[in-house]
Amino acid sequence: MIITLDDKDRILLDQLQGNARLTSSELGKQIDLSTSGVQKRLRKLEENGVVEKYATIINRKRLGYDLLVFVQVTLAGHMPELVAAFDTAMQEMPEILECHRVTGNADYLLKIVVRDHEHLDHFLMQRLLPLPSIDRVSSNLVLKAVKETTNIGLVEAENNNHQ
Numbered sequence: 001m002i003i004t005l006d007d008k009d010r011i012l013l014d015q016l017q018g019n020a021r022l023t024s025s026e027l028g029k030q031i032d033l034s035t036s037g038v039q040k041r042l043r044k045l046e047e048n049g050v051v052e053k054y055a056t057i058i059n060r061k062r063l064g065y066d067l068l069v070f071v072q073v074t075l076a077g078h079m080p081e082l083v084a085a086f087d088t089a090m091q092e093m094p095e096i097l098e099c100h101r102v103t104g105n106a107d108y109l110l111k112i113v114v115r116d117h118e119h120l121d122h123f124l125m126q127r128l129l130p131l132p133s134i135d136r137v138s139s140n141l142v143l144k145a146v147k148e149t150t151n152i153g154l155v156e157a158e159n160n161n162h163q
Contacts, residue, residue, distance in 0.1 A: 072106035
């Protein structure tokens with residue numbers, strides 16, 4: 001079910017996407033609502049599944065995870081048990097940040113983070129490629145991230161819809 005947001009909800013969500021540590025009081029000042037009014041809106045957004053969780057974004061490079069890699073995976077077949085086994089295996093590999101079933105030349109697109117080329121080689125050769133459901137793998141190392149965000153531009157999108 002699609003949830004309809006009013007302007008205050010959009011601004012509230014936009015602010016929280018930028019800084020989830022803002023207090024209800026600080027948020028209220030930005031959208032002209034009381035602290036309890038903000039809390040009530042947040043509870044409703046959480047109950048409706050609009051806000052799934054609050055998270056911390058870690059600078060991976062500061063922790064030594066220098067390589068970001070996109071891996072295209074083609075399965076050996078599309079039988080339900082093969083797909084289910086692959087999906088389950090993806091959940092068990094901490095290097096995988098995201099795993100998406102996609103259209104096109106590959107069946108899946110993985111976003112992985114590793115420390116270095118040696119770590120990447122180990123991940124591919126010892127963890128990913130031995131999976132019996134895999135037919136083919138292609139890797140792309142990210143040279144430069146041109147844009148990285150987790151924010152959905154709710155305020156900008158709404159403004160563009162009215163032009």
